[in-house]
Amino acid sequence: MRHMIAILIENESGALSRVAGLFSARGYNIQSLTVAPTEDPSLSRMTLVTCGSEEIIEQITKQLNKLIDVVKLIDLAESVHIERELMLIKVKATEHTREELKRLVDIFRGKIIDVTSTSYVIEMTGSTDKLDAFMSTLDPAHLIEVVRSGPIGISRGEKGLHL
Amino acid sequence: MELNGAQIVMQSLKEEGVEFLFGYPGGAVLHLYDAIFQQDDVKHILVRHEQGATHAADAYARATGKPGVVLVTSGPGATNAVTGIATAYMDSIPMVIISGQVSLPVIGSDAFQEVDMVGITRPCVKHNFLVKDVNQLAETIKKAFYIATTGRPGPVVVDIPKDITSPLVKVPFKYPKKVSMRSYNPAVQGHKGQIKRAIDLLVNAQRPIIYSGGGVILGNASEELIKFTRMLEYPITNTLMGLGAYPGTDPQFVGMLGMHGTYEANMAMHESDLIIAIGARFDDRVTGKLTEFCPYAQVIHIDVDPASISKTVKVDVPIVGEVKPVLEHMIELLEEGKKRPNKKALEAWWNQINQWRAVNCLEYDRESNLIKPQYVIEQLYQVTKGDAIITSDVGQHQMWAAQYYPFDKPRRWINSGGLGTMGFGLPAAIGVKLAFPDTEVACVTGEASIQMCIQELSTALQYKTPIKIINLNNRYMGMVRQWQEFSYESRYSHSYMDTIPDFVKLAEAYGHVGMRIEKPEDVRPTLEAAFALKDRTVFIDFMTDRTENVYPMIEAGKAHHDMKLRVAPGTLTDRELA
Ligand SMILES: Cc1cc2nc3c(=O)[nH]c(=O)nc-3n(C[C@H](O)[C@H](O)[C@H](O)COP(=O)(O)OP(=O)(O)OC[C@H]3O[C@@H](n4cnc5c(N)ncnc54)[C@H](O)[C@@H]3O)c2cc1C
Ligand SMILES: Cc1ncc(C[n+]2csc(CCOP(=O)(O)OP(=O)(O)O)c2C)c(N)n1
Ligand SMILES: [Mg+2]
Numbered sequence: 001m002r003h004m005i006a007i008l009i010e011n012e013s014g015a016l017s018r019v020a021g022l023f024s025a026r027g028y029n030i031q032s033l034t035v036a037p038t039e040d041p042s043l044s045r046m047t048l049v050t051c052g053s054e055e056i057i058e059q060i061t062k063q064l065n066k067l068i069d070v071v072k073l074i075d076l077a078e079s080v081h082i083e084r085e086l087m088l089i090k091v092k093a094t095e096h097t098r099e100e101l102k103r104l105v106d107i108f109r110g111k112i113i114d115v116t117s118t119s120y121v122i123e124m125t126g127s128t129d130k131l132d133a134f135m136s137t138l139d140p141a142h143l144i145e146v147v148r149s150g151p152i153g154i155s156r157g158e159k160g161l162h163l
Numbered sequence: 164m165e166l167n168g169a170q171i172v173m174q175s176l177k178e179e180g181v182e183f184l185f186g187y188p189g190g191a192v193l194h195l196y197d198a199i200f201q202q203d204d205v206k207h208i209l210v211r212h213e214q215g216a217t218h219a220a221d222a223y224a225r226a227t228g229k230p231g232v233v234l235v236t237s238g239p240g241a242t243n244a245v246t247g248i249a250t251a252y253m254d255s256i257p258m259v260i261i262s263g264q265v266s267l268p269v270i271g272s273d274a275f276q277e278v279d280m281v282g283i284t285r286p287c288v289k290h291n292f293l294v295k296d297v298n299q300l301a302e303t304i305k306k307a308f309y310i311a312t313t314g315r316p317g318p319v320v321v322d323i324p325k326d327i328t329s330p331l332v333k334v335p336f337k338y339p340k341k342v343s344m345r346s347y348n349p350a351v352q353g354h355k356g357q358i359k360r361a362i363d364l365l366v367n368a369q370r371p372i373i374y375s376g377g378g379v380i381l382g383n384a385s386e387e388l389i390k391f392t393r394m395l396e397y398p399i400t401n402t403l404m405g406l407g408a409y410p411g412t413d414p415q416f417v418g419m420l421g422m423h424g425t426y427e428a429n430m431a432m433h434e435s436d437l438i439i440a441i442g443a444r445f446d447d448r449v450t451g452k453l454t455e456f457c458p459y460a461q462v463i464h465i466d467v468d469p470a471s472i473s474k475t476v477k478v479d480v481p482i483v484g485e486v487k488p489v490l491e492h493m494i495e496l497l498e499e500g501k502k503r504p505n506k507k508a509l510e511a512w513w514n515q516i517n518q519w520r521a522v523n524c525l526e527y528d529r530e531s532n533l534i535k536p537q538y539v540i541e542q543l544y545q546v547t548k549g550d551a552i553i554t555s556d557v558g559q560h561q562m563w564a565a566q567y568y569p570f571d572k573p574r575r576w577i578n579s580g581g582l583g584t585m586g587f588g589l590p591a592a593i594g595v596k597l598a599f600p601d602t603e604v605a606c607v608t609g610e611a612s613i614q615m616c617i618q619e620l621s622t623a624l625q626y627k628t629p630i631k632i633i634n635l636n637n638r639y640m641g642m643v644r645q646w647q648e649f650s651y652e653s654r655y656s657h658s659y660m661d662t663i664p665d666f667v668k669l670a671e672a673y674g675h676v677g678m679r680i681e682k683p684e685d686v687r688p689t690l691e692a693a694f695a696l697k698d699r700t701v702f703i704d705f706m707t708d709r710t711e712n713v714y715p716m717i718e719a720g721k722a723h724h725d726m727k728l729r730v731a732p733g734t735l736t737d738r739e740l741a
Contacts, residue, residue, distance in 0.1 A: 010346055014281060014293070025286045055473070062470035068290040068310060071346040163345065 002031070003057050004076040004083065004153045006161055007046040007064060011037050015069040019046065022067065028052065028060055032150030043071065043163075047152045074161050076153045085151040086123070087131045088113075090144040093120040097142065108134045119144060127151070166336040168297045168328035169198035172261065175304040177204040178338040181232050183223060183597055184208065185216035189236025190276060191263025194328035208597065208626060211618035213240050215590035217247020218616065221256050222591030225577045226552060227598045228383060230257040230311050237263040237325075238276030242283065246584060248318050249287035253581025254404060255381055257316035259307045260288075266326040267295060280322045289317030297327050297334050305339045314349025315468040316381055349467060353484030353492065361439070361463045361480045362496045368437035369508040370459075370515075371397045374420065377404030377580070378442015378466060379486050385409070385573040387490035388441065394497050395504060398516055400428040402443050403565055406576045411569025412549075417516060418525075421449040422717050423562045426524035426726060429715070431516055432457055433723040439463040442486045445476045446581070455722035465489050524715050524726075525566055526733035533708040534683050536560060536635045540567035543605060543633060546690040551603040552577065552595050556588035556612030559641035562713040564607040586615030589632065593619060596628035603694060605631040610663055610704075611640045620673035623700045631693050632702045634666060637709045645712045649727070670702035679704045 009015050016035060023030050031049040038045045050060060057075065064070055076083075093101055093115070105112055105122055108130065114121035124134060128151050135146070155161070166174060172195055176184065185208045188196045199207050210216040213235045220231030231251075235244045241262040251258045265274040281293050290310050292303050300323070307319040326332075365371065373395075379388050385408045392399045392415060399409050400420040409416055418425030420432055432438065438460045443449070450456045456476060464471075464478040465486055472481045482489055527537045540563050543551075553568055554577040555561045561578055570576045577595060579587040592606040613634055623630060643658040667677030676699050680689050686705065693701040714729035728734065 014285075017282070018285060021285050059470065059474060066468070066470050068344070068347050 001054075001057070002049065002051045002077070004081070004151065005048045005050065005061065005064070005073055006076055006153060007048065007073040008038070008071045008161060008163070009044050009046055010069040010071065011042050011044040012069060015044065016046075018067050018069055019048070019064065022063055023050075026059075026063065028056065034150045034152055040163075047150070049151060071163065072161060074155070076155060079155045080157075081153050081155045083127050083151045083153040084125050085128050085131055086125050086149040087134075088147045089122045089124070089138070090146075091120055091122065091138065092118060092142045092144060094118065104134070104137055110134070164336045165333040167194075167330045167333050168300055168323070169194040169330065171297070171300045171334075171336050172304065172323070172328065173198045173202050173205060174336060175301050175338055176232060177202070179304075179308050180229070181205050183220070184232050184234055185210055185220040185223075185594070186234030187213050187216060187236065187240055189238075189240045189263065191237035191265060191325045192234060192240075192328075194325065194330060195234065195261075195263070197330070198328075207234075208622070210590065210622050212616065213243035214247050214586060215593075215616050215619040215622065217244050217258070217260065218250065218584075218587050218590035219594030219597075219619075220258055221247060221251045222554060222577050222594035223598050224251075224256050224258055226574050226595045228574065230259055230308060231594065233258065233260040235260070235262050236276070237265055237280070238278050241278055241280045245283060245287070246586075248284055248320065250579050250582045250584040250587060251318040252287045252289070254377060254579065255316050256318065257311040258318040259304075259311050260318060260320045262320060262322050264293065264322045264324040267324045268326070270324065280320060284320045287318075288320050289315075291320035291322065293322045294324065294327050297332055300327060301336060301338050302342065305342050306344065309342050310347065314347075315471075350469075350483045351485050351488060353465065353482040353489040355492075357480055357482045358489065358492055359496065361482060362493060362500065363502075364437055364461060364463060364480060365395065365439065366500070366502040366504050369505065370431075370435045370512045371395070371437040371439070371504075372431050372435045373397050373399040373441065374402075374432065374438050374443055375399065375405045375408055375441040376402040376443025379405055379408040380573045382442060382467070382486040384442070384485075384487040384490055387487055387494065391490050391494055391497075394494065396509060397504070398431055398513070400424065400432065402446070402449055402580075403578070404580045405443060406565060407570030407573045410571040412571055417520070419565055421446075422451070423566065423713050423715065425566075426522045426715055426728065427516055427519040429717065429723040429726060430519045434515070435460045437461050437463070439465070441465045441490070442467075444471045445474065447475070450476060451717045451725075452720055452722045457723070522728070522735050523733055524728055526731055527711075527729060528731045530732070531708060532683065534680065534686060534705055536563050536637070536705075536707045536711055537567050538683060539633065539635060539686055539705050539707065540564055540607070542687050542690055543607075544568045546687070546694055547603050547605065551575070551605050552599065554578065554588045554591040554595060554604065554606045556606070556608040557583045557585045557642070558609045558612055559637070559645065559711070559713050560607050560609045560612075560635040563635070585612040588612060589616050590619045590622070592630040592632075593623050593626070593628045596630050597626065600628075603631070605633055607633045607635065609641060610634060610636040610638065610666075611660070613666075614664070617669070620670065620675060620700070620702075624674040627698070629696070629698050629700050632670075632700070634702065634704045635707050636663075636666070636704050637707050637711070638663065639709055641711075642713070648712070649716075649718060666702055666704040670700075675700040675702055677702045677704070679706065681706045
């Protein structure tokens with residue numbers, strides 16, 4: 001099953017490589033990994049999407065917890081949570097496709113954030129599924145560049161992941 | 164007090180109570196060596212190869228319970244230390260390794276003798292640090308010792324760039340009394356509710372067995388284990404790493420379990436309805452085929468590392484905590500409680516176990532006119548009155564030492580179990596002898612293993628550490644040959660050497676005493692003569708039976724009850740018993 005693990009980790013050089021190294025050394029799978037400092041600059045928050053059986057996910061969380069730099073983590077899949085991913089797409093925007101593209105972006109509540117006579121840059125956020133759905137509406141021949149941030153997540157309700 | 168970085172390192176080691184620093188100099192650690200020169204609190208032991216330093220420090224830690232400390236230079240010094248660091252990591256041994264690094268401004272420029280030590284060691288240390296500011300040096304060293312020695316112990320590397328130890332930069336020094344880390348809080352006490360549940364299961368079991376491991380020794384809980392086991396009157400088996408935590412000569416002890424464990428230990432595991440694992444990690448050498456492991460048993464597991472629990476074998480009652488307080492608590496509950504194990508069931512269980520014992524699985528041919536390796540170990544046991552500290556290398560000789568030298572106390576059996584590092588035994592013996600100069604120390608080895616760190620014979624002379632080297636010379640990498648015999652139709656591919664040095668001359672060249680023994684009747688008198696040479700290191704080269712194998716053996720992928728047994732006078736086969 002797919003799991004999203006949110007990790008608070010010491011914001012120190014090398015901390016990221018400990019997590020990445022753990023996954024490669026133990027043969028765990030990483031689907032995506034994002035990381036950035038938190039409001040407390042001594043901490044980073046990492047969001048890791050992985051998949052595996054219950055036993056494997058249990059080992060992954062235990063092994064992550066064992067890393068000295070890891071302060072705290074939760075498996076977001078265990079509770080109701082919200083996920084968002086950011087995507088930037090550069091597409092060819094010709095005379096014939098400009099209008100249609102604009103309509104599609106509106107339907108998906110995206111934004112066009114750069115315009116030239118031949119191209120658009122589209123910004124879109126949402127669940128990974130929504131971004132996939134949008135992608136499938138585009139003609140691959142028109143794609144110039146696609147960049148996705150990988151999903152991040154937060155649990156619903158009052159409870160939060162903090163120290 | 165204002166000190167420079169090199170002085171800070173030495174002063175910190177002193178404050179940690181470090182007796183010995185096992186090391187080897189080089190460019191990146193010259194400032195440190197200069198500081199070593201100017202103090203007498205920490206004794207530096209100059210090895211002949213950095214691998215030797217790590218094994219000696221590791222064994223010092225295994226024998227004393229105190230962390231072993233190593234100092235190596237950058238580049239090749241650091242990489243030479245890696246095998247020893249990984250060895251300590253796999254067996255959870257507390258160690259602090261200080262490695263020199265090139266100066267901060269040139270890190271990353273492929274400078275002379277630069278390697279990314281933090282990167283190279285990351286998968287085989289509990290944690291590692293690169294020190295980037297001399298003001299953080301003392302605290303980093305404190306953290307290193309704290310992490311290495313608490314929770315599940317392990318090696319910690321502190322990589323120190325040369326400019327950090329420069330004599331030109333002095334900073335205020337105060338060694339922290341304590342450190343706390345928000346990201347590191349190992350569990351100590353077990354969960355009360357789980358402990359209660361465990362006791363309920365324990366007293367209601369019909370065919371219970373205690374399976375204890377290295378964690379009992381690491382956690383200094385041998386006394387509690389003995390009390391607990393005697394109260395319950397249950398059979399107990401130890402892993403290779405746990406030997407000595409429970410007295411090897413006690414009738415409740417059914418021997419080691421696993422690949423080369425006793426018939427009775429493995430059969431009892433297989434037939435049991437409850438196993439309590441205490442500081443043991445269900446290693447694959449122990450479990451054999453996982454899907455057939457202890458098919459009838461519920462499992463209780465006490466371990467300080469949550470990641471050890473349910474890693475390979477699903478556990479019914481997990482208890483995360485240190486063995487010592489958890490066992491203390493269990494003993495209290497047993498003392499208070501009215502529930503006692505079912506006497507009748509236990510009697511029947513012991514009857515069954517005694518039948519398995521009657522197979523006499525460790526018996527061997529005592530009439531042979533060749534030297535049997537088992538006989539050498541038995542005689543070693545008698546000559547040392549079971550009181551020596553035994554280090555070993557890796558191979559058949561290691562298994563024979565484990566099987567035929569019963570250890571009655573913890574920290575007497577020093578060997579590399581998890582990584583299985585050939586070359587461990589000799590430097591290990593030196594580390595142990597430095598810690599216990601008045602105890603007999605013997606290194607049981609093979610003609611292949613001993614050649615991997617033979618250069619440390621020179622260290623043994625320099626530091627006057629008289630040890631006895633018991634070389635079971637079968638002219639084969641016996642353990643490899645045994646697998647080739649069983650699984651590759653005796654195609655002995657590169658499992659022997661066409662040239663083996665004259666170990667007697669070699670020992671003499673290094674300034675020690677060498678002896679070669681070829682007849683069984685000479686074994687005992689030679690051992691006596693060797694141990695009588697109190698202040699000499701003696702290398703005894705025993706020409707043993709080349710064809711002897713280690714039995715019992717659970718071959719890879721087989722289950723506990725599926726053992727290959729030795730056929731020898733005095734042994735019974737399974738079928739004969741039934
Ligand atoms: C040639 C060869 C053959 C081998 N054959 C066998 C064999 O037949 N049988 C066998 O048993 N082994 C054998 N081994 C060794 C094997 O590879 C493992 O090293 C060994 O089985 C592991 O022992 P252990 O389970 O006691 O764990 P250890 O490696 O000693 O680990 C200790 C466990 O205790 C925990 N712990 C540590 N401190 C504490 C504490 N204070 N409180 C609570 N828990 C703690 C740790 O987290 C860890 O899980 C062999 C090795 C070699 C090289
Ligand atoms: C450094 C290292 N290389 C290779 C091995 C694989 N190995 C395990 S046992 C063994 C043979 C050991 O031979 P010897 O020391 O003569 O001991 P014996 O088995 O004959 O008693 C080998 C090569 C190892 N454990 N360690
Ligand atoms: Mg050999």
